[in-house]
Amino acid sequence: MSNKITSARIDELESLQKRIDSLQEKIQKTKDEMEEINNGMEDGDTANIMVSSSKAALRKRGKEPSTLTNQDQLDSLDIAREHLEEEKAKAAEELKNLKDLYFS
Numbered sequence: 001m002s003n004k005i006t007s008a009r010i011d012e013l014e015s016l017q018k019r020i021d022s023l024q025e026k027i028q029k030t031k032d033e034m035e036e037i038n039n040g041m042e043d044g045d046t047a048n049i050m051v052s053s054s055k056a057a058l059r060k061r062g063k064e065p066s067t068l069t070n071q072d073q074l075d076s077l078d079i080a081r082e083h084l085e086e087e088k089a090k091a092a093e094e095l096k097n098l099k100d101l102y103f104s
Contacts, residue, residue: 009102016095023088030081034074041070 068076 009098013095013098013102016091016098020088020091020095023084023091027081027084027088030077030084034077034081037070037074037077
């Protein structure tokens with residue numbers, strides 16, 4: 001019986017660790033997107049051409065282009081990253097508490 005409990009505890013810890021790893025991947029992806037936008041903003045003329053081309057393509061298809069600026073997108077991604085960081089910190093704390101509980 002205690003072996004089943006131990007296996008369940010180990011499964012719980014592994015599941016929580018996978019969740020933390022997944023959150024870290026999402027955080028990194030968000031940071032990469034932010035860096036890509038920043039790099040596009042630094043390129044100036046290239047960024048303007050890309051935006052103009054995208055807007056023209058959307059208009060041609062009868063769709064309205066987004067009114068979001070690059071800074072709006074950066075702000076949104078930064079908020080998402082902060083939420084992911086908070087969720088990861090909570091999961092890490094939960095993992096630490098479980099390890100302390102199970103292995104103390």
